[in-house]
Amino acid sequence: MEFDWSPEDSQHRTEIKAFLDEVLPENWEEMSSHGPGSDVQAHYSREFCGKMAEQGWLTQHWPTEYGGKQATPWRHAVVGEEMWAIGEPRGSQYMNVNWIGPSIMEYGTEEQKAHHLPLISSGNVLWCQGFSEPEAGSDLASLRTRAEKIDDHYIINGSKIWTSYCQHANYCFLLVRTDPASKRHKGISVLLVPMDTPGIEVREIPSVVGDRYFHEVFFTDVKVPCSVLLGEENNGWNVVNTALQFERIGAARYARATVTLDKLAEVATQRGLMDDPIIVDRLGEARALCEAARVLVYKVIDLRAKGSPPTADTQVARVLSTECDNAIGRLALDIYGPESLEYASFADSNYRLAMTAGVAVGATEVQLNLIASRFLELPKE
Amino acid sequence: MDFELNEDQQAILEAVDRLLEQHAGPTRAIELFANNTYDSELQQALEESGFSNILNDMAMEEGKLAGLEAALVVEAVARAAGVCAIGSQIMLAPLLTGKELTDQALEGPVAICLRSQIEKPVPLRYGANAKTLLVLADSNSDDDLEVITLGDGDMESVKSNFGYPMGRLVNTSVSGTKLGADVASKVRNWWRLSLAIETVGTMEAALNHTVEYVKQRRQFGRAIGSFQAIQHRLSLCAIQVEGSRWLAREAAYHNAQDEAVANAAAFAIAAADKVFGESHQMSGAVGFTREFDLHVWSMRLHTLRQELGGLGGHRKAVVAARWG
Structure with a gap:
């Protein structure tokens, strides 16, 4: 048992602080006061994460085969601390690098990895998570949004709620029920759904938490190819548990x-x-x-x-x-x-x-x- | 950073636990408490096994682990409800080794109090048995420390309900060697840390006792520990104990720096009140009886909450250390 940071991690903290001093705009404090879901911060996150990526720091904790440096969880924690301390200039992209990318590495097809991982590690893609539903909050396993497989497509119908970041998101990490006869944890799958697919409608839910914070996302006959399935069909609960x-x-x-x-x-x-x-x-x-x-x-x-x-x-x-x-x-x-x-x-x-x-x-x-x-x-x- | 015990730490903890199995535990604590008696046998056993000397000057100079190892021992003794001034013995006395004291030897048990508690004497932990009394200025803005060798009749035994043998100063004209602010501030920090560590061991034992009780105790046809109203509150207690434990161990590893010990004590002492309340509430009426072991630990928590200015004092120390 010992409680010291390694000299390398301490040095990295110094580098990150210097980087933040250099790249953050003068009005960053004002920008960050609007919250990570705001238009201004979502827009800025692409610029900022691009610069992080240039330094090789955005996904340094990823395995080398996916462009990372296999940095330890401690090194990644240093980055997380410094980013949150200053108001998280990565915006919603902290989710991308923390668990969406790693989930795709673990469960994704070669095609999914080749498409999504470079986008995430370059810092120029935004994701949202489609988990909660009106009748599935803390009890997530009771979700109802349905994805029906027809030939080589899924047709998605249902809605998600309390979704953050979705108004700017390019993709949704979406939990759906693929087996209508199933109950609870069985019969759930994860789909990686492009947010510009026809039939997806985002509505803001005005709240006291702030502008553009909560949304409802409606899926009406949304047609996506089966290639967006992450992992095995009906094994989505395990995918999400591993991810989170x-x-x-x-x-x-x-x-x-x-x-x-x-x-x-x-x-x-x-x-x-x-x-x-x-x-x-x-x-x-x-x-x-x-x-x-x-x-x-x-x-x-x-x-x-x-x-x-x-x-x-x-x-x-x-x-x-x-x-x-x-x-x-x-x-x-x-x-x-x-x-x-x-x-x-x-x-x-x-x-x-x-x-x-x-x-x-x-x-x-x-x-x-x-x-x-x-x-x-x-x-x- | 590594939260697991290394081999040396594991060996120390196993050795002290073996010793405590023989010389401590709630049954022995109840027996000794009935006569307001100090456990000289336990103190002797700890000294003979070298635990009292774990935090000596040499070890402190060599590295950070000595403070942490001392903390692990103090935590274990508190968990086993040892009736022995282990905190002051292991964590405070070594700070005075080599200082020019009037009486060269610093004899244990060592009791400790603030200056105002000499002028208006109050019950002190292990006071009736103490051979040495450390007296610290009330405020660290004008810090000093007096080391007093106690003679027969300087202290009197005090009956108390709060888990430790207690004594109070009767000879208020006692005096000893005065030491400066440097050593005084070190003693203040290690005292604060020992309070946090002892609180952790004591809270953990009280919580464990309560958790076992609610698993066994059945009402309305089921174990009361299966009710969510009980589970959530015990979970909150567990969070308090874990937060206290790791703050205190980390502070010990870094050799009791001002802010770290203040945070550790402020958190643990606040937690102590919560754990006391919930453990008694969930143990019901039997929890108040002498035949039920809970009181061995729970009542001690209130004693620990009174020392060194109490919760408000620790929080003030946090603010002073962090923001000046």
Whole structure:
């Protein structure tokens, strides 16, 4: 047991910081306040990820045969921390490199790999994930969107909801039911669907989380070739589980929270709030939470680096990351006071990002169920 | 970075666990507690096995692992409810080795308190049995440390419900060797860390005891641990214990730096209150009885929560270390 970064990883962090200083536009802070799903950030992500790719850093954790450098999960974590700390200039493309590309490597046909992986590793393609449905949220296995196989095509009918990034996406990593007689986890497949296919309609769902954040995606007689099937038909549940096994901590939320908290302490000092024992107490509480979330995420990265199968440590880290986000989101509102009520103000932007943490990527209650059964081994009955 | 024990750490932990199987555990803690008695046998066994000396000057200079190994031992003793001042013995006393003390030897058990607690004496962990008392300034802005060798009659035994043998200073004119801010700040940090580590071991044992209980206890025709209302709350406790454990171990590895120990203590001490509440609530009425082992660990959590300024003090220390 030891808790040092390797000199190489520390050096890489320095390089990444210098790179960010050099390439991010002067108005990046303002741009990032609109959120990763915004038009401005989605557009910029193509430029930024292209530059990352030129450096050989965008997919450095991928195997060499797919253009990566086989960098360790620790090296990839350094990148994730620095990107999230500054507001994630990769936009939605962090999903591409974290799990969409690796899923295609593991389950894709040669044709799929040859088409999709170069697009992802060059940083010029946007994806969305078509998972949740009106009747399949935390209970994802009850999804109903249907893909009927007719000759060499699938005809897709149904709808997805709460989909982020889809208004700009080129492709959708879509979960569908291919066996209508099946129930629950069986009979589900993954399709890699081009978003410009006729019959796909995207509608924004206005929300308090921000503009262009949530959408409904409707599929009406959408005809795609069977070659878009990823992995075996009716084995999609396993594909997704493999893809997402570590993804609940894929976003280094604690890194963003740390930067936010430092800013809040600075503002509190400027405004004389450091004499308020309640503010001091909450700052201390939030800082300890950030650090606990960080070290628990590191524990999961360590498991991944060693090739261990995923454990409930992922859920443990995820729930604490959510607590950390929420604590800092609330604190930002209270330190900024009424100023935070303006849309896209510092506190408002952070709060909107934080408020979804307990629902996105599996509700906290689902994570707690898994901790109870896998970590504490409590009985089901 | 590596979260698994290496071979040396594994060997240390196995050896200390073997020793604790013989000399500690809830039954022994209850027996000793009945008479407010210190476990001299356990202390002797730990000393003879070399565990008390794990964090010596040489080891600290050689590398970072000594702090972590000391932490693993303290955590294990706390988990086994050892009635022995292991935190101060292993983590604080070595910091004073070689200092010019009035009395050259620093004799254990070692108790520790803040200056104001000398002026207005309060119950101290292991106070009645302590041979040495470390007195730290209340605030680190004017830090100093006094090392006092205690004589017969300087302390009195205090009856307490909070899990440790307690004693209070009666001779308030005691004095000893004063040491400067440098050593005082080190002692303050290692004290904070030892509180975090002891809290981790104690919380873990309380939680494990509760988890086993809810698996066995049946009501409404099923194990109460199968109810989601119970499961979610115990899962939240487990998250608190894990966060506390890894923050404290990481801080120990980095030899107790200001911010890291403050974060570790702030997190663990807040967690202690939650684990206490949930473990007792889920253990029901039997959880309050002396025949049920839970109190051996749970009541100690409140003692640990009182030291070094308590939760508010640790959080203030976080803010001071991070933002000045």
